[in-house]
Amino acid sequence: MGSDSDREVMAAATQQLDELGIPSETRTISAHRSPKLATAFATTAKERGIKVIIAAAGKAAHLAGVMAAHTTLPIIGVPIGGKDTAGMDSLLSTVQMPPGVPVATVAINGSKNAALLAAQIIATSDDGIGAKLSRLKEDMEKTLMTSSGAGLPHAENEGTA
Numbered sequence: 001m002g003s004d005s006d007r008e009v010m011a012a013a014t015q016q017l018d019e020l021g022i023p024s025e026t027r028t029i030s031a032h033r034s035p036k037l038a039t040a041f042a043t044t045a046k047e048r049g050i051k052v053i054i055a056a057a058g059k060a061a062h063l064a065g066v067m068a069a070h071t072t073l074p075i076i077g078v079p080i081g082g083k084d085t086a087g088m089d090s091l092l093s094t095v096q097m098p099p100g101v102p103v104a105t106v107a108i109n110g111s112k113n114a115a116l117l118a119a120q121i122i123a124t125s126d127d128g129i130g131a132k133l134s135r136l137k138e139d140m141e142k143t144l145m146t147s148s149g150a151g152l153p154h155a156e157n158e159g160t161a
């Protein structure tokens with residue numbers, strides 16, 4: 001993440017990865033305030049065994065883009081919502097990467113989905129993680145189906161508004 005002020009939003013990503021048993025490291029590295037560190041992190045990530053980088057930043061700061069410039073690892077960008085433009089600045093800068101330098105962008109503050117997408121990428125070569133993700137989807141469906149109001153309409157309700 002670009003700043004410690006992003007930590008609260010990004011906690012959901014760490015929690016989701018922990019629940020799936022995927023080891024992760026959390027670092028505060030700014031693309032613009034500590035550019036040398038950002039470059040070093042990205043260029044050495046692959047050799048350190050990292051499979052996916054989740055890069056979160058707010059405003060027009062472009063941690064995800066800088067990561068993507070320096071590695072062939074998949075980069076998932078999390079635009080962080082701010083007070084000034086509610087995160088639209090970050091969303092647009094993250095999603096609008098130029099051709100040749102992709103960043104998979106999730107929703108503003110979408111840290112949980114960033115973790116799930118990272119897990120899905122890892123699952124392409126890890127059946128154990130794949131099985132956990134399948135169970136998670138099944139649980140999600142069960143939870144919805146057992147919630148009140150879920151399922152097909154009952155006959156007695158048909159014809160009512």
Ligand code: RP5
Nearest residue numbers: 002003005057058059061080
């Ligand atoms: C970005 O600027 C950070 O990712 C953060 O979301 C935003 C504001 O940073 P702070 O001024 O709170 O450190 O670089």
